[in-house]
Amino acid sequence: MAVHSCHTIFAESFFTRNAGLFEPYLSFVGLGDAVLNSPESEIPLSQYVALWEILGQEVSPTIGLQVGISTRSQELGAYGHAVRSAPSMQMVLRCLSRFIAVLTQGTRVDIDEDAKTVALAYQITDPAIVRRRQDAEFSIGIALSLFREVTQNPTLTPIRVDFEHDAPADLSFHRQVFNCPIFFNRPDNRVCFSRDILDMPVGTADTRLFQALEPFLEQQRETRAAATDLLSQMGRHIASGLGSGNVSIEQVAASMRLGVRTLQRRLSVQGLDFSQMVEGVRRSLAENYVAQSDYSFTEIALLLGYSEASSFSRAFRRWHQLTPLQYRQRAKA
Structure with missing residues (x-):
């Protein structure tokens, strides 16, 4: 799987x-x-x-x-x-x-x-x-x-x-x-x-x-639950570090009090990709900020670690085929 x-x-x-x-x-x-x-x-x-x-x-x-x-x-x-x-x-x-x-x-x-x-x-x-x-x-x-x-x-x-x-x-x-x-x-x-x-x-x-069914479900539960725990921990640390700019695996490992090699090994065991995880957290937070907050798009870009609003807007259009403004208008309609 x-x-x-x-x-x-x-x-x-x-x-x-x-x-x-x-x-x-x-x-x-x-x-x-x-x-x-x-x-x-x-x-x-x-x-x-x-x-x-x-x-x-x-x-x-x-x-x-x-x-x-x-x-x-x-x-x-x-x-x-x-x-x-x-x-x-x-x-x-x-x-x-x-x-x-x-x-x-x-x-x-x-x-x-x-x-x-x-x-x-x-x-x-x-x-x-x-x-x-x-x-x-x-x-x-x-x-x-x-x-x-x-x-x-x-x-x-x-x-x-x-x-x-x-x-x-x-x-x-x-x-x-x-x-x-x-x-x-x-x-x-x-x-x-x-x-x-x-x-x-x-x-x-x-x-x-x-x-x-029960033995199969137990096996799948162990695999999926282990990945869930790691994803949840890393998601929190990635989210908290986005505002400072590009989030690196070194920064996340340090905040989790792990060595970089230890974290890389855990990611490898679970088949996880660090850069895709950062992208996923950015996307989820972007959706929430755009739909739920009154932050300007420049402020949201900075909160998510983008150097300028245009970079954020391009990423958002790639994710949703909508501009941030269109997404906000749809959410508040």
Whole structure:
């Protein structure tokens, strides 16, 4: 399995099923049509999340939740098949949390329990990805859809849902989907159920299939999780050093308290390329600064380590086929 120089998510059959939705907007985030027909394609997480945000602007402000609640386990590759075939609800929850890196890096899924409730919490951990409402609503929508699928209870209802983003102006679709209290500006995104859910039988359980999938998923998890840890650490150090100019591997190694050769060896083991990592962090931060801040483009160029605004503008057009001004206008429309 190839390892990319940024956090990635596998296309799986999900992109093929939703080709008609995604295809008109792929070029907006620098993606090609190959992701629509190649389940093994790895999509940079920042571009994947940016694609959702564009769909939220161009198609529907609730598109993430609409697609999430209609997504089924078979569209999520081996990860989805393991969740579906797990022999108990405890194992369903364990799979959702433990093996998330097999599907997507730069995220976390935690299971929190107390005496009365069980909650699945989801959050992007990549610090460079800030605009992510649609991904959050898509992911919580999928979680509810999967719980309904494995319990074979299409009316299964949570007791509470939290989102980390601001409340949308229109909550009618959210209320229709969840039919429970919904809270915004929370620390993370989560869907909560009564503990009774743990006693529900898994109607889709297939013990033999689960036993066959689990060793494969463990192997993939170890590989992907190791790369995720290194990517996250380096991403933070690259981001903090961009404003001082060109970020070198020597600077990053020093800030991580590692020798240059040690860092180079770790990159080599994971198949990572330092210059591509710097490019990926620059791109993610550029998208956030342009869309979310009131910084001038000259200020953004300096924050990202460009010597002049024209160099930044050329790079931005290469990434998005849009000027920074066009991208800002689209984001704020």
